[in-house]
Amino acid sequence: MAVSDIMSATSRERARERAAEYLLRRHRFRPAEALPWLIAIAVFFIFPDRMTFGSQVLIMVMFALSLDLILGYAGIVTLGHAAFFGIGAYTVGLAAARLQWSEPISGLFAAAIMAGIVGFITGWFLLRYRGLTLLMLTLATAIMLQETGNLRSDISGGYDGLPGLTFNPLFGKFDYDLYGHTYYLYVLAALAVVFYFVRRIVYSPFGQALTGIRENVRRMHAIGSPVHRRLVTVYTIAAAIAGVAGALFTQTNAYVTLTVFDFDNSAKVMVMLILGGTGRLYGAFVGAAVYMVLEDYFSKLSPTFWQFGIGLMLVLAVLFARRGVLGLFESVGQYLAERKKS
Amino acid sequence: MTAALEVERLNRAFGALAVTRDVNLTLERGARRALIGPNGAGKTTLVNLITGALKPHSGRVLLNGEDITASSQAERARRGLARTFQINQLFRGLTVLENLCMTIGERDGNCNNLWRSAGAKRSVIDEAIDHLESLRLVDDALKLVRELPYGRQRLVEIAIALAQKPRVLLLDEPAAGVPSSESHLILDVVAALDPDIAVLIIEHDMDVVFRFAKEITVLVQGAVLTQGTPEDIMNNEQVRDVYLGQEGHRGGHHG
Numbered sequence: 001m002a003v004s005d006i007m008s009a010t011s012r013e014r015a016r017e018r019a020a021e022y023l024l025r026r027h028r029f030r031p032a033e034a035l036p037w038l039i040a041i042a043v044f045f046i047f048p049d050r051m052t053f054g055s056q057v058l059i060m061v062m063f064a065l066s067l068d069l070i071l072g073y074a075g076i077v078t079l080g081h082a083a084f085f086g087i088g089a090y091t092v093g094l095a096a097a098r099l100q101w102s103e104p105i106s107g108l109f110a111a112a113i114m115a116g117i118v119g120f121i122t123g124w125f126l127l128r129y130r131g132l133t134l135l136m137l138t139l140a141t142a143i144m145l146q147e148t149g150n151l152r153s154d155i156s157g158g159y160d161g162l163p164g165l166t167f168n169p170l171f172g173k174f175d176y177d178l179y180g181h182t183y184y185l186y187v188l189a190a191l192a193v194v195f196y197f198v199r200r201i202v203y204s205p206f207g208q209a210l211t212g213i214r215e216n217v218r219r220m221h222a223i224g225s226p227v228h229r230r231l232v233t234v235y236t237i238a239a240a241i242a243g244v245a246g247a248l249f250t251q252t253n254a255y256v257t258l259t260v261f262d263f264d265n266s267a268k269v270m271v272m273l274i275l276g277g278t279g280r281l282y283g284a285f286v287g288a289a290v291y292m293v294l295e296d297y298f299s300k301l302s303p304t305f306w307q308f309g310i311g312l313m314l315v316l317a318v319l320f321a322r323r324g325v326l327g328l329f330e331s332v333g334q335y336l337a338e339r340k341k342s
Numbered sequence: 343m344t345a346a347l348e349v350e351r352l353n354r355a356f357g358a359l360a361v362t363r364d365v366n367l368t369l370e371r372g373a374r375r376a377l378i379g380p381n382g383a384g385k386t387t388l389v390n391l392i393t394g395a396l397k398p399h400s401g402r403v404l405l406n407g408e409d410i411t412a413s414s415q416a417e418r419a420r421r422g423l424a425r426t427f428q429i430n431q432l433f434r435g436l437t438v439l440e441n442l443c444m445t446i447g448e449r450d451g452n453c454n455n456l457w458r459s460a461g462a463k464r465s466v467i468d469e470a471i472d473h474l475e476s477l478r479l480v481d482d483a484l485k486l487v488r489e490l491p492y493g494r495q496r497l498v499e500i501a502i503a504l505a506q507k508p509r510v511l512l513l514d515e516p517a518a519g520v521p522s523s524e525s526h527l528i529l530d531v532v533a534a535l536d537p538d539i540a541v542l543i544i545e546h547d548m549d550v551v552f553r554f555a556k557e558i559t560v561l562v563q564g565a566v567l568t569q570g571t572p573e574d575i576m577n578n579e580q581v582r583d584v585y586l587g588q589e590g591h592r593g594g595h596h597g
Binding site for chain 2: 012015016018019020022023024025026027200201203204205206207208209211212215216218219220221222223224225226227230233
């Protein structure tokens with residue numbers, strides 16, 4: 001064997017290893033991923049009197065995370081994601097008000113199942129469509145559910161909602177305090193479980209197939225992927241997670257009204273996700289936190305014109321951070337790395 | 343022996359325009375057949391009918407003797423029918439390696455798994471790299487597809503089709519859009535394909551056709567004009583008039 005042959009054989013081996021290594025390592029936890037959780041825990045100690053607000057932020061993170069699965073990874077554009085949030089919210093609300101089923105944790109499971117079922121059925125029909133058609137159909141689904149609730153206001157309480165719900169103490173032990181400390185930790189724990197689940201999915205072969213559908217659906221058909229089944233599966237999972245977020249919303253607020261199905265709610269969660277950055281898991285954290293903190297700040301600053309602040313922020317995001325806040329960080333990081341090199 | 347692919351009296355129209363008219367086509371195992379014809383002859387439509395991207399209005403498609411006319415595109419792909427596209431259809435935002443791993447994952451049903459990590463199966467990665475190696479793409483394995491020059495992207499297109507381990511492969515102008523300085527790379531790959539795979543290649547370049555194909559089918563205005571060996575086709579008066587004649591005519595204008 002000539003020397004050059006041996007050389008190219010070893011360099012080929014090295015190229016192989018490098019390529020394999022990349023895929024083998026990709027799903028491992030990186031140290032930076034601990035950051036959002038550390039912040040969430042730090043907030044618990046630094047702002048003990050803002051825990052109610054903190055819980056709401058975490059709930060929106062979970063809601064946005066569920067949207068990231070379908071929008072960010074599978075590329076399904078929907079304006080009706082609040083439908084599943086609402087189903088979850090009403091599952092625990094109605095169970096507590098009408099059936100005296102007030103155990104919170106089993107309520108989360110019930111909400112996940114109900115929302116998952118609705119997600120499966122609507123997804124089965126709607127996910128044959130794409131683009132604007134799908135946008136309209138998902139929007140219509142949420143409105144239809146809302147109107148169904150309105151029609152049977154004897155059960156749902158209509159737009160007055162179901163006020164003054166009570167839930168059992170967690171594990172029969174930890175009751176709710178006025179400042180919502182228990183709830184904050186409860187929501188944080190639920191989010192951690194859901195996040196672990198979502199992260200597994202995203203890095204699984206199934207998750208890869210979802211990105212394939214987003215990147216090029218024609219090619220997915222051509223390589224034999226059961227595209228519709230994949231989409232319905234992920235839509236069902238995302239619906240179930242949105243349902244859990246809705247259930248937590250009802251439990252932490254102790255009331256629920258039909259406004260959870262509002263178009264506003266669907267649009268807001270999408271704005272949060274896009275603001276944070278789609279298809280990167282942590283976009284949901286950044287987007288929901290930034291949006292809600294600014295909304296809170298602006299509304300205190302100017303109770304009449306606070307929406308102007310939110311609007312301005314969105315315009316800036318569209319102009320300068322099209323891939324969201326995380327995308328912006330990424331670009332800056334790349335820029336600095338290149339400058340360092342040269 | 344049953345043919346790898348049989349097309350029987352296939353018809354398809356878009357409105358009043360019949361783009362596929364009573365087409366019969368057979369690919370034996372290991373066939374090397376070229377499909378030629380002037381622009382608008384319905385070549386790509388025929389490929390779309392065979393792969394299931396379009397449904398025929400009448401006629402049948404058989405893969406290894408089984409009727410697949412009613413099967414979905416994905417179902418056909420899982421049964422061993424692979425294609426490349428005239429215009430690249432790749433996962434542009436993913437790395438070349440991921441493009442291949444996804445194909446292998448869908449082929450073997452790994453992609454039904456929601457829990458295991460995608461990188462956990464070393465055998466998939468190894469196979470993907472093997473495919474890349476045989477097409478000399480290993481050095482590009484970790485590059486995003488959209489960062490590759492077009493010629494290399496065309497190779498990824500072929501690599502994906504081969505990673506499906508097809509028994510029938512349809513190549514829709516594999517060298518289209520590639521500068522001639524690079525097209526030999528692609529044609530070498532096409533010439534070296536596994537002799538067991540039945541290949542149908544659509545190609546405009548007559549040098550490629552005569553170099554590669556053992557049989558040629560000529561499609562004109564949606565219907566098969568004639569088929570035969572390259573010699574037959576070259577000596578066929580009708581083909582010259584309709585197809586090669588047209589080319590000559592065009593050449594005359596330029597010269």
